[in-house]
Amino acid sequence: MPTKTLTITEEAYERLKAHKREDESFTDTVLRLTEAEQDVMRGFGLLADDDGFAEAAGRTRDDLADGFEERRERREERL
Structure with missing residues (x-):
């Protein structure tokens, strides 16, 4: 699979790193966070x-x- 090198700020890197799960690569994290078809109703009612x-x-x-x-x-x- 082809790859690309990106330049991001330290702040952007730290934010991405904070979202990265232990078993994920940064590529997996970016794909998960930018998934186009996220179901915004998915979490409603869970609790x-x-x-x-x-x-x-x-x-x-x-x-x-x-x-x-x-x-x-x-x-x-006081009044």
């Missing part, structure tokens, strides 16, 4: 039946709501 995810999401939602409430109360105290 729908995962109770652990639902619990973690609920805790995060509650923590965020508590944080907002605390900030609102502090703001009202």
